[in-house]
Amino acid sequence: MISITPHAAEKVREIASSEGLNGQGLRLRVIGGGCAGFQYDLYFEEKPTDMDEQFESNGVAMYVDPLSYQYLDGTEVDFVEGVQGSGFKFGNPNVSGTCGCGSSFSV
Numbered sequence: 001m002i003s004i005t006p007h008a009a010e011k012v013r014e015i016a017s018s019e020g021l022n023g024q025g026l027r028l029r030v031i032g033g034g035c036a037g038f039q040y041d042l043y044f045e046e047k048p049t050d051m052d053e054q055f056e057s058n059g060v061a062m063y064v065d066p067l068s069y070q071y072l073d074g075t076e077v078d079f080v081e082g083v084q085g086s087g088f089k090f091g092n093p094n095v096s097g098t099c100g101c102g103s104s105f106s107v
Contacts, residue, residue, distance in 0.1 A: 002028065002055050002062055002072055008079040008088060009058035016044060025054075025061035028077070029068040034104020036097060038071065040090050071107055 004012070004026075016022050027045040030038050048054050048063040055062045064072055076091040095105045 002053075002064060002069075002075050002077070003057040004060050004062065004077040005079070006058050008077050009060045011079040011088075012060050019044070025063050027063050028072060028075075029065055030071045036104040036106045038106065039104045040088075042077075042088065 012026055016024060021044045024044040024046050025048065027041075027043050029041045031041050033039045045063060049065070051066055052063045053066065053069045055064070071094055072090075072092065074093045078089045078091060080086060080089045092105065094107050097106045098104065
């Protein structure tokens with residue numbers, strides 16, 4: 001299961017509204033790259049594919065492909081704001097290590 005915090009869900013709705021993407025779901029996936037091997041990717045998508053895992057958390061529909069799901073199962077997505085910037089943060093229990101800047105991870 002994948003979840004999203006209330007604060008992150010609010011930010012997703014805010015972004016969707018400002019971009020004219022209301023009604024679309026949030027695609028979460030893992031892609032190769034970064035110094036630790038994997039990176040998170042998220043974007044809006046109209047509908048899931050037949051093979052996607054689908055979740056709903058705090059009013060946000062989320063779509064995850066089967067390959068990414070094996071790395072994301074149990075993840076909680078949050079939105080953080082601070083002096084170093086703001087963005088979505090992935091609380092992923094499957095991660096065994098991250099790079100120094102925190103933008104990529106390994107399992």
